[in-house]
Amino acid sequence: MSAGGAGGEAKSAYPQQTIMALGIVGGLVGVYLGHFMPPAYSFFGGIGAICATVWGADAVRRVASYGLGTGVPSIGMLALGMGILAALFGLALGGIAGPILAVVVAAIIGGVIGALANKVIGMGIPIMEQAMIEISCAGTLVILGLSVVIAGSFDYAAIIENVIANGYIALIFIIGGIGILHPFNACLGPDESQDRTLVLAVEKAAIALIITGFASSLHEGLMTAGINILVGLVIWYVAFSKYYALIKRDAYAVVGTGLLPSAEELQ
Numbered sequence: 372m373s374a375g376g377a378g379g380e381a382k383s384a385y386p387q388q389t390i391m392a393l394g395i396v397g398g399l400v401g402v403y404l405g406h407f408m409p410p411a412y413s414f415f416g417g418i419g420a421i422c423a424t425v426w427g428a429d430a431v432r433r434v435a436s437y438g439l440g441t442g443v444p445s446i447g448m449l450a451l452g453m454g455i456l457a458a459l460f461g462l463a464l465g466g467i468a469g470p471i472l473a474v475v476v477a478a479i480i481g482g483v484i485g486a487l488a489n490k491v492i493g494m495g496i497p498i499m500e501q502a503m504i505e506i507s508c509a510g511t512l513v514i515l516g517l518s519v520v521i522a523g524s525f526d527y528a529a530i531i532e533n534v535i536a537n538g539y540i541a542l543i544f545i546i547g548g549i550g551i552l553h554p555f556n557a558c559l560g561p562d563e564s565q566d567r568t569l570v571l572a573v574e575k576a577a578i579a580l581i582i583t584g585f586a587s588s589l590h591e592g593l594m595t596a597g598i599n600i601l602v603g604l605v606i607w608y609v610a611f612s613k614y615y616a617l618i619k620r621d622a623y624a625v626v627g628t629g630l631l632p633s634a635e636e637l638q
Contacts, residue, residue, distance in 0.1 A: 384565050387433070391505065394426020395474070398512030402470050405519035406526075410591045414602040416519025417580035420547070421573055421606065423516060427509030427551035428572035432565065434502035435555050443559075446506060447552020451544045453480045454510030458518070459535075461511075462527040470515050470525060474508050481507030506551070513547040513576075514540075520583040520599055523591050533590045539583075546582055550575040567617040574614055577607035 401419015408415065427450055435443050457480055461473025485503030488494045496502075518540075519525050522533040534540050554571040558564070584599030619625050 385429075385569070387429070390426055390429045390569075394423045394505075394509055394512065397422025398426070398509075398516060399470055399474070402512065402515045402519055402525060405516070406524050410523045410595045411598055413520050413523045413587065413591060413595060414580065414584070414599045416516040417576075417583065417599065417603060418516075418606075420513045420516030420520075420550075420579065421576040423509045423512035424547070424550040424576035424579075425569050425572045427506055427513065428554040429565070429569060430502050430505035430509060431551055432555045432563075432568055434496060434498055434506075435559070437496045437498075443556050444552050447548040448544075449484070450506040450510030450551050451514065451548040452510075453477060453484065453507040454512075454514040454547075455540065455544065456480065457507065457511045458514045459527075459530075462515075462525060462530060469527070470512075473511050473515065477507040477511040478504045481505070509551065510547065513550065513579075514543060517543045517547055517579055517583045520580060521587045521590065523587070523595070539586055542582065542586065543579075546575075546579040550579055562621050564617070564621060567614065567621060570610055570614045570617060574607060574610035577603050577610055579603075581607065 398419045401415045401417070401422060405413045405416030405419065427447075431443065431446055431450075435446070454477060457477035458470075458473045460476050461471070462469040465472035481504040482500055484507070485500035488503065489496065489499045515525055518530050518534045521539055521543075522529045524530075534543070550572060553575055554568045555563070557571060558568045580603035581600050584596050584603055587599055588596035
């Protein structure tokens, strides 16, 4: 099943260029603010990751609407896999320009993988190359943003010590990937709508901020961790409330079924 109930381009209320600008500009600004501002403001990295997650989820929505099916989870994990490679390469060589270099490298990797998917594997999805570039760049910014929340910086040595060496990168890989892949997976079907899918992306990315906020307590102290968690909770509550309202808007009916019957009641 795909958006609209059949394979084809997904209907969008928000222009692709607008969401792309939100992801690139919001993601990079959040990453840089989290790096340059005092540790108590590392949550800006998480806000940048939220912007990038929305961009990635929209790109997944557009490419998956052509009938990707069970490939939706795979493409989300692929986004973070490409993101880790690009992020580490960019930070290792780019210095202050590291995040920008990482996005450029991610675009190259995504373009190559998209071309292989269409030209070699023969998936035949018209927007595959472009979508893989977007998904790769979004995944890179998610990796960078959540890493900044934990480490308080995008300095290569700090990321290696506080995110890579202790295994937190695996945590970021999972929760970041879920934010990109899950929204369309949860909302797909003939009644899928872009606004509901993207609000769910915000909600999932806010959970990622909360989780990395807990992780940041080991390196940035309890006060900074508390601020990260609080900001994440506020964003989560607003997004979840909006998502629930959109569910009620789009659902045919919302009914309370009560508790499931016990085995004795079924006899």
